[in-house]
Amino acid sequence: MRDFSSDHRWLSLNTATVRKQGDLTAIIEACARHGIRAIDPWRDQVATIGLERAVRAVRDAGLELSGYCRGGMFTSDAARRTEVRDDNRRAIDEARALGAPCVVLVAGGLPQYSRPGSAASKDIAQARAQVDDAIADMLEYARAVGMPLAIEPLHPAYAADRACVNTTKQALDTCDRLDPQRTGALGVALDVYHIWWDPELMPQIARAGKDRLLAFHVCDWLVPTKDILNDRGMMGDGVIDIKSVRSALEAQGFSGYSEIEIFSNDWWEKPMDEVMRICIERHRTMV
Amino acid sequence: MRDFSSDHRWLSLNTATVRKQGDLTAIIEACARHGIRAIDPWRDQVATIGLERAVRAVRDAGLELSGYCRGGMFTSDAARRTEVRDDNRRAIDEARALGAPCVVLVAGGLPQYSRPGSAASKDIAQARAQVDDAIADMLEYARAVGMPLAIEPLHPAYAADRACVNTTKQALDTCDRLDPQRTGALGVALDVYHIWWDPELMPQIARAGKDRLLAFHVCDWLVPTKDILNDRGMMGDGVIDIKSVRSALEAQGFSGYSEIEIFSNDWWEKPMDEVMRICIERHRTMV
Numbered sequence: 001m002r003d004f005s006s007d008h009r010w011l012s013l014n015t016a017t018v019r020k021q022g023d024l025t026a027i028i029e030a031c032a033r034h035g036i037r038a039i040d041p042w043r044d045q046v047a048t049i050g051l052e053r054a055v056r057a058v059r060d061a062g063l064e065l066s067g068y069c070r071g072g073m074f075t076s077d078a079a080r081r082t083e084v085r086d087d088n089r090r091a092i093d094e095a096r097a098l099g100a101p102c103v104v105l106v107a108g109g110l111p112q113y114s115r116p117g118s119a120a121s122k123d124i125a126q127a128r129a130q131v132d133d134a135i136a137d138m139l140e141y142a143r144a145v146g147m148p149l150a151i152e153p154l155h156p157a158y159a160a161d162r163a164c165v166n167t168t169k170q171a172l173d174t175c176d177r178l179d180p181q182r183t184g185a186l187g188v189a190l191d192v193y194h195i196w197w198d199p200e201l202m203p204q205i206a207r208a209g210k211d212r213l214l215a216f217h218v219c220d221w222l223v224p225t226k227d228i229l230n231d232r233g234m235m236g237d238g239v240i241d242i243k244s245v246r247s248a249l250e251a252q253g254f255s256g257y258s259e260i261e262i263f264s265n266d267w268w269e270k271p272m273d274e275v276m277r278i279c280i281e282r283h284r285t286m287v
Numbered sequence: 288m289r290d291f292s293s294d295h296r297w298l299s300l301n302t303a304t305v306r307k308q309g310d311l312t313a314i315i316e317a318c319a320r321h322g323i324r325a326i327d328p329w330r331d332q333v334a335t336i337g338l339e340r341a342v343r344a345v346r347d348a349g350l351e352l353s354g355y356c357r358g359g360m361f362t363s364d365a366a367r368r369t370e371v372r373d374d375n376r377r378a379i380d381e382a383r384a385l386g387a388p389c390v391v392l393v394a395g396g397l398p399q400y401s402r403p404g405s406a407a408s409k410d411i412a413q414a415r416a417q418v419d420d421a422i423a424d425m426l427e428y429a430r431a432v433g434m435p436l437a438i439e440p441l442h443p444a445y446a447a448d449r450a451c452v453n454t455t456k457q458a459l460d461t462c463d464r465l466d467p468q469r470t471g472a473l474g475v476a477l478d479v480y481h482i483w484w485d486p487e488l489m490p491q492i493a494r495a496g497k498d499r500l501l502a503f504h505v506c507d508w509l510v511p512t513k514d515i516l517n518d519r520g521m522m523g524d525g526v527i528d529i530k531s532v533r534s535a536l537e538a539q540g541f542s543g544y545s546e547i548e549i550f551s552n553d554w555w556e557k558p559m560d561e562v563m564r565i566c567i568e569r570h571r572t573m574v
Contacts, residue, residue, distance in 0.1 A: 110526060113510060122528040128486065157444045159484035160510045160526040170486045197446035199415065199457050223400060223447045225515055239397060239447040241409040 001247045004258070004284055011283045012038035012066035014217065014261035015045055018275055020268035024049050027272070028057045034276045038257050040067040040215075041098070043091060055097050066257035067150060067189060067215045068100035073108040074134035075127045075164070076115035084115065088138045092147045101256075102148040102214045104189045105138075106163050107131045113161035127164045135186075136178050143185050150189035150214035151175065155197075157228050168195055168204040175212055182211040190249070191217035191261065193232055196240040202248055210253035218242055218287050219262045230263045234278060236286035246287060258287050288534045291545070291571055298570045299325035299353035301504065301548035302332055305562055307555035311336050314559070315344045321563045325544050327354040327502075328385070330378060342384050353544035354437060354476060354502045355387035360395040361421035362414045362451070363402035371402065375425045379434045388543075389435040389501045391476045392425075393450050394418045400448035414451045422473075423465050430472050437476035437501035438462065442484075444515050455482055455491040462499055469498040477536070478504035478548065480519055483527040489535055497540035505529055505574055506549045517550045521565060523573035533574060545574050 004010060013036050015027050022030070024045045031039060039058075046054045058065070071091040076084050095103045108114030108131065110121050121127065135149065142149050151171040154163035165171050171188045179186040188208060195201050205213075220238030225231050235242055246258065260279050267275055291297060300323050302314050309317070311332045318326060326345075333341045345352070358378040363371050382390045395401030395418065397408050408414065422436065429436050438458040441450035452458050458475045466473040475495060482488050492500075507525030512518050522529055533545065547566050554562055 122526050124484065124528075155444070156442060156484040157512070157515070160508060164484075166484055167486065197411065197443040197451075197453055199454065221447060225444070228444075228512055228515055239409050241411075 001243070001250050002255070004287055006284070008035065008280045008283050009037070010257050011036055011280060012040055012257035012259040013276070013279065014040040014069065014259050016042055016069070017260055017262045017267065017279070018272045019045060021272040021275070024054055025057055028061050028063065030272050030276055031063065032061050033273070034280060036276065036280070037062070038064040038066045040065060040069055040104070040259050040261070042069045043094065046094060046098070051094055051097060058098055065098055065100040066259045067102050067104045068095035068098060069104050070106045071103045071138065071149070072106040072163070073114045074131045075108040075111040075118070077111055077118040080115045080118055084134060085137060089141050092138075092142055092145060095147055096145060102150040102187070102189070103142070104215060105135065105149055105151045106154060107151070107165040109159055109161045109164050124159065124164050131164060132174055132177065135174060139178055139186060148184060148214055149186050151186070152189040152191060153194055155194040167198055167200070168208070169200055172204060172208055172212065184211060187212035187214035189215035189217065191219070192240050192242055192245050193217070193219050193221060196221060196245065201245070205248045205252060208252065213249055213252060213254040215259060216246065216249055216254065216256065217259045217261045219260065227265060230265045232262045232264050234262060234267065235260070235282040242287050258283065288530070288537045289542070291574055293571070295322065295567045295570050296324070297544050298323055298567060299327055299544035299546040300563070300566065301327040301356065301546050303329055303356070304547055304549045304554065304566070305559045306332060308559040308562070311341055312344055315348050315350065317559050317563055318350065319348050320560070321567060323563065323567070324349070325351040325353045327352060327356055327391070327546050327548070329356045330381065333381060333385070338381055338384060345385055352385055352387040353546045354389050354391045355382035355385060356391050357393050358390045358425065358436070359393040359450070360401045361418045362395040362398040362405070364398055364405040367402045367405055371421060372424060376428050379425075379429055379432060382434055383432060389437040389474070389476070390429070391502060392422065392436055392438045393441060394438070394452040396446055396448045396451050411446065411451050418451060419461055419464065422461060426465055426473060435471060435501055436473050438473070439476040439478060440481055442481040454485055454487070455495070456487055459491060459495055459499065471498060474499035474501035476502035476504065478506070479527050479529055479532050480504070480506050480508060483508060483532065488532070492535045492539060495539065500536055500539060500541040502546060503533065503536055503541065503543060504546045504548045506547065514552060517552045519549045519551050521549060521554065522547070522569040529574050545570065
């Protein structure tokens with residue numbers, strides 16, 4: 001396993017971690033101050049400052065990207081299918097412009113939450129089938145322009161409203177169905193927050209192998225978790241044995257960034273520089 | 288699938304559903320008023336009125352039990368092992384006295400939460416191994432007195448602090464290891480709240496078969512869920528397709544109670560009779 005204790009060369013910052021403290025320009029400037037050399041920006045943050053300005057800011061700062069957040073929200077009723085497809089193609093185009101190595105996919109849950117206004121459904125099996133179909137469709141476009149797609153399994157607590165892909169096995173099953181040749185066009189983004197509890201995690205990471213391991217996200221699971229969406233912990237403040245997960249990925253040959261993504265009402269209230277300073281410290285000690 | 292629309296013969300009330308509104312005596316009296324013929328009481332509620340009085344109240348009311356909540360919390364450090372074993376043996380003795388058909392087991396999460404004071408650990412694999420060992424030990428005692436044990440997989444959101452058994456597959460793997468002959472001594476308690484999201488749910492219910500299906504619990508998953516522990520929904524108010532799960536159990540030959548267990552700050556604030564009236568109504572229409 002790589003030694004992170006003496007520098008933060010392999011730290012990437014998911015820009016949602018400090019989304020309340022400043023816009024993407026401010027975040028990129030702060031990354032420069034802290035020697036952070038990679039980010040994973042969110043589409044809405046890019047849109048706020050404009051794609052061209054975001055591309056320039058990333059380039060001028062010499063930043064790499066560890067991913068682009070996010071495509072997906074595939075589940076909808078029939079009336080919204082075209083909207084979903086076009087939206088996801090735009091995500092790919094933006095990712096290319098920004099030089100991202102992959103688009104992270106959050107599948108969407110039941111259609112009424114994924115694409116509001118869609119007819120309500122309780123059929124999660126149907127939602128999952130729809131996700132597979134939509135990824136197959138998106139993959140055609142992504143392959144044509146050479147942009148890998150990384151399916152992110154989300155914690156089962158989000159199955160209804162955010163993603164009906166809830167285990168690493170489920171995401172890899174989709175990868176195997178749609179990209180059996182392991183071309184590199186389709187893989188997974190694994191976030192310790194979503195997967196740490198899974199009894200099948202270690203064998204599934206081995207099954208994924210280097211070809212499928214496109215991104216690795218870290219934060220921590222707090223006890224108690226006060227808010228199901230926005231109470232993620234700083235690495236080391238919770239119960240996840242992060243090093244054992246990173247070790248398993250690296251045993252498969254993963255050598256990419258360790259991307260910090262913390263949605264937290266608490267951390268959003270702290271100054272951006274303080275958050276980045278602590279991220280770096282914990283990256284060295286707890287990741 | 289059995290038709291529940293015209294009566295509530297197969298409704299059981301888990302007494303935690305109205306735990307804030309009255310003690311076990313008051314709950315049993317209310318069940319009589321509403322024609323509810325089965326309950327699943329909690330140990331602390333029994334202890335509050337005393338075991339003998341609880342036994343008498345259940346008998347006098349002509350109530351059946353659909354389970355006894357709960358044994359488990361198996362994970363601890365070495366100093367607490369004897370305490371854990373004795374505690375679980377007492378749960379079995381109480382269940383026998385009350386005429387329960389099984390003791391429901393909530394495994395416990397990491398030891399510091401399962402048995403407070405235990406040394407802190409982040410090793411969930413070790414916790415799981417400890418759970419298996421402790422169930423094996425408890426099963427010896429349970430077999431000797433003829434009390435079935437029902438392992439309840441809990442939602443992955445509780446993996447750290449309540450139960451590290453988080454999928455039906457995982458619970459059944461333990462059953463197969465410890466009771467390969469399917470003697471009826473060991474099975475699962477399936478609660479839709481904990482399992483509805485699982486992509487492998489339907490094949491695992493089929494794998495369980497009638498021998499292993501010892502209890503069935505219902506409530507609903509609300510969107511948003513405001514509190515990870517105490518914001519469960521009344522059946523019909525959330526996203527779970529409850530009928531499809533019950534249908535799958537009954538296809539295996541399950542013919543027991545549909546037990547309503549709702550931990551909810553909202554429902555605990557309503558009068559007991561109102562809660563029971565709505566439970567009955569939703570049992571007929573949504574279960």
